[in-house]
Amino acid sequence: MINNKNETNTHIQISPLARPRRLRVSPWIRNMVSEHRVTVNDLIWPVFIQEGNNLRTPIASMPGVERLSIDLLTLAVKEARDLGIPAIALFPATPTNLKTQDGEEAFNPENLVCRTIRAIKSAVPDIGIICDVALDPYTSHGQDGLVRNGIVVNDETVEVLCKQSVVQARAGCDVIAPSDMMDGRVGAIRKALDNSGFSHVAILSYAAKYASAFYGPFRDAVGSADNLGKSDKKTYQMDPSNSSEALREVALDIAEGADMIMVKPGMPYLDVVARVKDAFKVPTFAYQVSGEYAMLCAAAANGWLDREKVILESLLSFKRAGADGVLTYFALEAAKLLKAQ
């Protein structure tokens, strides 16, 4: 019996002052109190380029993603621009015969990336172009740097990365994104860009980039998996067990002149995104990498997950963690989903 003076009340009474469910009762109020939102402005689209004309090559481990020749890529980039996607990130699949021990093709002004930048800048001038700086698409051993006596050497690599950056800036790249994890490269690249008249070109540094197994499908896409073989990148990319070290890496890159920083991979490293954003308050991006894309696609293809819902929920998780934007292979699809909402 409730409220009977003569009996002890044995019912559990729930009458909290705060009832969070009051703010969840209907869509309008959920929308009104929502803290984070994904918009098309948050999306950066990484794309893979190949030589040739009118060519598209599917990437088996990344269903729905294709390597495109420059002409087809230009059309796809127009679509991205029309959807409102602010920027793309370019990744070349270099023909095997152009890969060398020291990756000289990286600073050839006529290489695939530079020709692509020029083509896109003339056909779609109002989309941002971000270019990776690292040697792995160009080296016969698949490492991001120069190898001397079995060691990926730092300072000599940085000199080449500077040349690669300047060549890409000269072709019209808007944002240089060093993904190589050599020490001191951001400062050196900043100086090289400034000395060559590119002080307006920004640097988005892959500041906290981990030695991750989630990059597997990407290495298939750019064709560096076979080159790398059984080797790994653990002497320069970060140990997945560390997170305070990410703060140190980010601090160094900001001090050296990075305009924006990135954490990579994405979803398994949202704790790092949150710590970094909290500590530095600089524009912070996260990369939902190829393996994350592959996982979601595989589960959706099996009917185990609702594809559209998990795409949007995964992107929202980045925003909630503090990211200002996300590099994602879902960019085009997500932009369409957001538009339809």
Ligand code: PBG
């Ligand atoms: C190259 C580079 C990699 C990725 C982006 N730039 C691969 C690597 O470091 O081995 C991975 C992106 C992805 O997995 O989607 N340095």
